[in-house]
Amino acid sequence: MEALVNGLESTVIMSWEASLLKSLTKLSFFNNSLTGSIPASIRNLSSLTIINFFENQLSGPIPQEIGQLKSLAELNLGINHLSGTIPASIGLLSKLTNLTLGENNIVGSIPGEIGRLKALTVLNLYGNQLTGTIPKSIGNMSSLTVLSLAFNKIRGSIPRELEQLKSLTNLYLQHNHLTGLFPAFIANLSKLTEFGLNKNEISGSIPHELGQLISLEHLALAENHLSGSIPASIGNLTSVTYFSVFTNNLVSSIPPEMNNLTHMKNFSVGGNFLSGYFPENICLGGQLMWFEASDSYFKGSIPKSMKNCSTLIAVLLMVIN
Template sequence: MGAQGCWGLVVILGFLLQAQVLVSQNLTCNFKDLTALQYFMGNLTMKPEGWTMDSSTDCCGWEGITCEPQSAGRVIKLELPKKRLSGKLSDALAALDQLKTLNLSHNFLKDSLPLSLFRMPNLEQLDLSNNDFSGQIPESINLHSIRSFDISSNHFNGSLPSHICVNSSRIRFLDMAVNYFSGDVLSGLGKCSFLEELNLGTDDLNGGVTEDIFQLQNLKVLGLQYNNLGGKLSPGIANLSNLVRFDISSNNFSGEIPDVFGQLKSFQFLVAHSNRFSGRIPSTVSNSPTISLLNLRNNSLEGFIYLNCSAMVALNSLDLATNKFTGPVPDNLPLCRQLRNANLARNNFSGQIPESFREFHSLSYLSVSNSSLRNISSALQILQQCRT
């Protein structure tokens, strides 16, 4: 084909592409979906900008609406975050049976959620976080396509809806934090075998943690912080082979921390402050080459502090304050080459700041207050040398 023929082909393809774009921009909203959206709008105290009750309007052009060209203008996305919406959700939303994304986060929506919302067959992403919703989550949840479910920062109460995984097993992201869910973490969450992130922090959960959570081998983030969970921490953590972040801070866990973290090859963040742990720092923690943040503040850990800084090449932040550690301040900490922040305050150390801290060039912050150290003037002279 000559140069002229190739140029002609490019022109034809350009016209076809332009025509396709024009078609997608001139979709006609499905009448059933238009009616559902207008009912939704009718329950709001202030309608979204550009929305109207006119039955001849094309809702595919409304703010926050995405329609699917291949399905006769069916609405597949409803996204209105941070629009200062107030009012409550209408049952009519369930008529959007092709909807894949519903994002109404960071608004002022209130009252309980309609049962029909939990029976939308094609819904993949649900984000209702940071609103004023309340009430209990229904026992019957049938969201077969759901991948991301976020109802955090609301006022939901009752039992934690662990049953969500029975008919919604494909969830990858599940966030129910900052609500008023109470009682035990019941079994059921283990059925969400694809789950990568589970956030249950800042609720009113108490009792123990169901063992089936520790069957979630794809889990990367597990947040249980700021609850009233207690008992011994299960060694089943070792089964979470892809875990990166584990936060159980501000609970009532007790006993020794299981020495099982060596099996977690991607583990970076251990946040377990403000519990009642005793014993020593587990050797699989103090020899971890992947941990970058270690926070065990405000427990009852004891003995000498031993960290293998030759192995802990990623450690950046260390907080061991308010424990019962004894002996000298570890003189090998400068060998943790990435360590910038170290809080060792309120322990029972003996001696003084080690001379080796003159070479602690990575250090930006150090606290050893109320730790029984002597010769403060000497410590200040040593720490003055901590500069790059």
């Protein structure tokens, strides 16, 4: 049995009768205007495999009783007004493959019990008020492909245990309060296509090992405390379309190897201490939309490849003399 509803405006009333709904497997009220809270009695729906309340107006905490739904494979409560903490009982949902709690008002730390979810492929906790540190137990989630903890208040360093997530393709840690040196072990996540670390307090240099991530398309490291130079190995990332390192403490020139990055759409390097010349082939692929190199010490002419770059939307080139 399935309950799939779209376009509903109402207060959600869930006084479940297990005798009537014991065979219900899918409960989907996504993209409605439901209000109210998720009742503890949801535990009675023991056959549920999917709960999808994405984009509603639900409030209140996530009930601990949700951990009793042993068949649950998808729990999507994103874009609501849920509050309270993430219940540790979620770690009991051994069949869960998708946990999405993004864009709510959830507080507290990420419970270590979440690392028990060995089948989980997607963990979206972005856009909450989460604090504390990234639990080391996340490294046990060997099936994870998407990890999004962005737009929270998470502190501390990035645990080395994340190196164990060999299936990871998307890692979003931006807009937190993360500290410590740039995690060179990220280079061991060979399937990574998108990595967001901007708007944190990460220090140290960009490791040359990052050039091993040949599948990388999106690299966002802006607004940290990074120093040193841009490693020449970045030129190996020939699939990169988004490269952002603005507002750091980077020095020296842009390595000529970056001329290999001919699929660039967004190139933002301003607000550093970079000098020398721009990459000549920056728009050779004819896809560049955003070129930002303001508050820097560059010299020479605008790259020739930009002259016929019809895709350009913005060019910011204020140079410090």
